[in-house]
Amino acid sequence: MARVVGAAETAPANHAWEIRAEGLRVAAGRRMAVDGIDLTFGTGVHGLLGPNGAGKTTLIRALATVLRPSGGGLELLGESVSGRVDMRRIRRQIGYLPQDFGFYRRFTVREFVEYMAWLKEVPKSGIADAVQHAIEKVGLADRADDRMKTLSGGMARRAGIAQAIVNGPRILLLDEPTAGLDPSQRMQFRQLLRGLSEDTCTVVSTHLVEDVATVCTDVALVDEGRLVFQGRAADLAAAGSGTDSGDSPSERGYSALLARHHATGEGTR
Numbered sequence: 001m002a003r004v005v006g007a008a009e010t011a012p013a014n015h016a017w018e019i020r021a022e023g024l025r026v027a028a029g030r031r032m033a034v035d036g037i038d039l040t041f042g043t044g045v046h047g048l049l050g051p052n053g054a055g056k057t058t059l060i061r062a063l064a065t066v067l068r069p070s071g072g073g074l075e076l077l078g079e080s081v082s083g084r085v086d087m088r089r090i091r092r093q094i095g096y097l098p099q100d101f102g103f104y105r106r107f108t109v110r111e112f113v114e115y116m117a118w119l120k121e122v123p124k125s126g127i128a129d130a131v132q133h134a135i136e137k138v139g140l141a142d143r144a145d146d147r148m149k150t151l152s153g154g155m156a157r158r159a160g161i162a163q164a165i166v167n168g169p170r171i172l173l174l175d176e177p178t179a180g181l182d183p184s185q186r187m188q189f190r191q192l193l194r195g196l197s198e199d200t201c202t203v204v205s206t207h208l209v210e211d212v213a214t215v216c217t218d219v220a221l222v223d224e225g226r227l228v229f230q231g232r233a234a235d236l237a238a239a240g241s242g243t244d245s246g247d248s249p250s251e252r253g254y255s256a257l258l259a260r261h262h263a264t265g266e267g268t269r
């Protein structure tokens with residue numbers, strides 16, 4: 001099937017990174033849940049790790065332009081989101097799977113993904129092909145005309161990923177995409193992620209350190225709204241030792257970096 005070339009792919013790419021935050025601060029309610037984060041993400045798969053309440057979801061929501069920064073700088077695709085910027089143009093190039101995503105249960109998978117393509121302003125003539133392509137990519141072609149309410153939790157999450165990629169985004173934000181998946185679905189998801197990543201800047205938040213270690217090109221670890229570590233997955237693993245808690249080198253590295261952060265009261269960068 002012919003692939004639809006979205007506006008995202010023909011847009012100029014004259015910067016070395018898709019996401020850049022400098023001293024980024026984002027409030028969640030009355031709390032400064034992201035409290036001065038510096039990071040840069042280019043193309044590839046970036047794992048976002050951190051304990052409960054670290055600020056991962058708040059950071060992703062800011063990257064998705066759902067939340068406006070309270071301070072510091074945030075540039076997406078070379079444009080500052082705090083200035084006078086055409087948000088719609090940026091949003092057309094973003095795919096976002098929220099942690100708890102909603103859908104009309106009576107929609108079929110195809111209708112759900114089509115609806116999101118329409119919201120993302122995919123050109124009308126390209127919607128049918130873009131939808132089919134996204135549904136095939138997540139392995140739901142045989143369920144495309146079934147209603148969303150008949151899908152298992154793991155399948156619904158895959159439909160969620162299909163809606164996130166239907167516009168061929170240059171920035172793909174997946175908040176806890178493996179939550180609630182069984183081990184075999186998690187393996188399938190890792191495969192899917194590997195196939196998505198080539199020219200996209202993908203940010204995946206997760207509690208599963210092993211997901212990050214096996215699929216991500218690099219890892220950002222946040223705690224209490226601060227960046228504790230950004231580096232390769234191998235560097236995360238190398239940060240731990242036999243005395244740190246965890247079942248694998250990456251988990252021990254994760255525990256060691258968090259413990260060090262708590263001991264010093266500051267990040268490692």
Ligand SMILES: Nc1ncnc2c1ncn2[C@@H]1O[C@H](COP(=O)(O)OP(=O)(O)OP(=O)(O)O)[C@@H](O)[C@H]1O
Nearest residue numbers: 028029030031033051052053054055056057058059
């Ligand atoms: N709407 C809100 N009102 C008040 N506080 C909030 C709100 N949303 C988040 N918070 C607080 O902000 C902090 C960061 O929350 P956030 O959801 O970003 O963390 P997280 O790293 O995604 O956590 P988890 O791994 O548990 O999903 C937490 O202390 C949380 O209680």
